[in-house]
Amino acid sequence: MRIRSRIALVGGIPITVAAGIAVVSWLLLAEADRARSGAALAGSIYRDVLGTITERNSYIGAVPATRAQNALRFEAFAASASIRLQALRDIAGDPGDRAVASATEVALVRYREQMRELAEATAGNDRLIAEMGARAATLIRLTDQARERQHASNADIVAQLAEGDRRLRFARDVVDHAQELRAAIQAAALHEKTVETTPAGEARAVAERGLGFAVARMRNSAGDLVRLLRDDGRGPAAEALSGMIAAYEAEIARLTAADGAPRDRGPQQRLADWAERTIKINATEYRALHEEVAQLLTYSVSAAETEQATQNIAIDSLKLGRRTAEALATRDVAEVETILGESRPLPAAVSALPISPLIQTAMVDAIGRWRDGLATTGAGLRRQNDMIAAMDAIAVDMIGKASRLNDSLARNADSIGQFVRRMLAFGAAFGLLIGAFTAYLVARSITSPLKRLQERMLRLAEEPGAGPIPEAARRDELGAMARAANFFVHELGRREGDLRRAKDRADATLLELRETQANLIQAEKLGSLGQLVAGVAHEINTPLGLALTMSTSIDGEVQRFAERGREGRITRSDLNRLVERLTEGSKLLLNNLTRAIDLVHSFKQVAADQASGETRRFEMAGWLGEVLTSLGPALRKTPHQVSVACPPDIELETYPGALAQVVTNLIMNAVTHAFPVDRAGFIELKVTQPRAGMARMTLRDDGVGIGAENRARIFDPFFTTRRDKGSTGLGLHIVYNLVTASLGGSIAVESEPGRGTTFIIDLPLSVRPAEAEAAGRAADPVAEGV
């Protein structure tokens, strides 16, 4: 099989598996969707059910006026829950869920029914509670009426008592006067008898006089009584009395007239009877009135007590009413029972109390009805509470079911989702596994020949002569590759042989070149040392020559003086001239020898620096002077001027030998290359300190400059434009190496043809030997040994 087909096979398996998974997942996801919407429904149902419960609770707690709203909201929630439950039943896949949904619906239906009953019961109870208040008000109204009546009655009693008192006094007065009259009548009767039995004469006259006074007394007494009776409006009785008195007086007149007619006892008897009767009647009336007044007083006292008792009942009723209202408001059945118990004796108490019969029955009834109502209300409340409890039980059941439904459906949705995920994961893993396995097999079928091919090719690469790759015989892409590789290896072997040979030649050349370069550098170094030595010798030669000449001259003078001495012809002038000559000579000797010593010293220093390679702290300006001095002999052979400008206070701690070589090389480079033969040039060496810790050395000439084509190469080894003049092309290379490696600085060149060249060297004021060493070691091997 071709690799293309195999790869197609490897790619195809996962795609097929993925497609399969996708199809199944799609189906399952649809299911999961259903489950999820079921769960969402169940969640809504749960909320609805919770809503019904909340509204029911609010309904119970609400004041009667606002209950309707709670009931409405309850119905809205219940209706919504019902609709959703039906929807859920249609959606739910699990028969268990369907059953729970149905059960929840049944519970909801019962809950709604109970709610309706509760609403009725509550409305009834609210009505009863309102009626309780009305009844209490009735009681109060009744007692108020009774009190008003009693107040009116009290006024009447007072009037009646006043009237009774008046009649009482009247009866008493009548009785008193009647008794007086009776006594007067009896007295008159007595006198009458005396007159009757007394014969005419003085005695009779006395008796008659006595009778006259007795009759007068009787008349007076009767007159008082008549007046009393008239004043009381008893005219007829008064008239009758007056008549009787008159008749009796007439009879007595008849007696005193002594007409001899038979005595008529009638008038006297009638008068006496009348008095008796009046006394009897009025005395009994007096007692009767007395009794009446006493009864009225008793009644007024008891009426006050009645009023008090009535008020007490009203107050008790009010208290009970208040307690009841509270108990009813809080649906406290126990308290209602307590109140019922406490109020049980109340009807009997009210019945037993001497309260107005007008309201007593009404009060007993009101209390009875109130108690009945309370009992009914209490029972209603208990039933309501039972109903509430029952509803709570249903609610718990219902909410439990809704919750379970919610959980179940959510779990279902989750589990389907999870299943889908797991299935996707498994399917993917399985697909990948199959794919991987297939891929592995396919890859192996590709890679093992490929690897063999690779090994062969590698071996071939290592050992091109190892022979051709045998897989070239294969018919697939590998075979083609092997054939190509064989061809390539063959070509490669051929070319590599050529190259190796060329390289070997180049290597050999390079080695030679390196050796040459090192030799050259060494030679250059030695050359510059030689130049130095030559310069120094020349310099020393002059003072030494002069000293020699002087010493020779002095020797001659001394010889001449010694001759004269021996001759004895030494004169003052001879001595003076000798002293003058010796002084002058010794002065010259001293100067020239000092100069020689200085030169040696200077040379020694430069040479020591060159040789030691140690770091040293030195003062730049002085040190530059020394270097230039050592260059003096070489420079003096040229027309060019060198000026040095260096601030006095710059100290360096660096390799003075290396720096001296740099300065020497640059100056000599300028002297050698910068100026045409016929022209005197100017070289300026300036030291500045552009920033702390570093010194800048600028070497500028006003020479011909360096062309752009050469400028980049001036630091390359062996680059020179004056090879013809014997330049090695190593001077600036050495400078470059020393500056960058040994001295830790940098060097740059600025130049243009015809406008001079400027080398700018930046040096650290202090270079640590380690750094320098490291720098030195890292430097090009060419710089080694410098």
Add this chain to the structure above:
Amino acid sequence: MPIRSWRPAVLGLALALLAVPAGAKTLVFCSEGNPESLNPQMVTTTTGMNAARPMFNNLVEFKPGSTELVPSLAESWTVSEDGRDYTFRLREGVRFQANAAFTPTRTMNADDVVFSYLRQWKEDHPFHKVSGGGYDYFKDLGMPDLLEAVERVDGRTVRFRLKRPNAPFLASMAMPFNVVHSAEYAEAMLRAGTPERVDEEPIGTGPFSFAGFQRGVAVRYRAFADHFAGRQPIEQLVFSITPNPAVRLTKLRAGECHLMAFPNPADAARIKADPALRLLQQEGLNIGYMSLNVTKKPFDDVRVRRAVSMAVDKAAIVEAVYAGAGVAAKNPIPPTLWSYNDAVRDHPYDVAAAQRLLVEAGHPGGFETELWYMPVSRPYNPNGRRMAEMIQADLAKIGVRLRLVTDDWGAYRVKLQAGDAPMALFGWTGDNGDPDNFLNVLLGCTSARPGGNNIAKWCDPSYDALVREAETSLDGDKRVALYRDAQVIAKDQAPWVPLAHSVVFMAARKEVTGFVMDPLGRHIFTGVDLTQ
């Protein structure tokens, strides 16, 4: 289903509540005294009868304001040829009242009628001895001796068989003691071990049901909604017990009661003048008398009795106690009652003659005895005490010293009927418009037994023969003659000093309508209403 049972309860309550403000009319009657019992079978005073009356019905009743008999619980009746069988056809669907302890399960039937009679009649009846079992009226009328059988023919038919014809029998059936009780209630109470509740908390078929009795304070009733003749216009009826007429009047004027019994005749003018009040008056079918207990010395001597009769100044009594609203009496029956013998000559008021008689009787220095007087005002005697005091004054003239004695009204009656009082003020208002109701019940030998209404305990064979004959006779003229003769004997033997026939006064507030005074002294509240 708790709810179902609950709704009607609420509904009922609501209806009850609605009913209260609309029909909460309370009629208060200021009555004159405590009823001796609430069971009419056990009372003989009009006070007791009136207090029990609103709760009960009889087989036949007197039309209010007259002595005409009309059907009540019996819708019809027949009398056998020989006058010994009375068959009553009972009204159907008559309900008994209910109370806390009892709710009737059936309507009134023959068993209730039979029970009501047998209780009084048969001494071995389980209820005969309950509550003391006096049944004085039943006995005074000779019922035990008269009845041969009381039979339940069927549920709606009862037959009374008499041993002999009895002229006033039908009228007796209308009397308070012949009310119909609930046999079912009695049975229930007997089972409950509280048979006396039948008498203490009576249940009848009357227009008002019992609501409470507070001795000395009030008897309370409630309109019985299921009364066969319909509900009463007033909701509550109260007898506010107020013995003193002045206090009664005060209460009436204050509006604490709407009706009052027996105002002091002296106050009649004042009541007439009060624009808020109405004075009702009627010549009473009554007699106020002083009995002389013939079983007690010296009243066993007819001369003493006559002397006492002559010493009492009836005119002064009529003038002072009755305030002119009455006439002096000479016979035991009022002049308005048929067979009144106006030919009888009263013992004259003659102190001297009285003294003579006493001397004859061996009491030249007089004697000392007790005169009992009633503590309450009666229609026939507005003021017993004053009357007693006046008599005391009168008899003092013949040397008779009277100690005045009284007792609580119920006890007073019991003691009088027991024969304890040598002299006693008493009286009677006819219960059925038959002379027998006076002449037999009050003076016949039957009621002369201890406990009987004949408080003089006078038993005169010739007199008794006359009234007994009159009782059994169905011939009106003959009865008139017999009673007229009986009155002659009564006058001659003077067991009583007949004092006065009164004009009975009642006073009502102007807003009371429908109240009719009754010649039989009944206070009938059927149809009484209050207008505002």
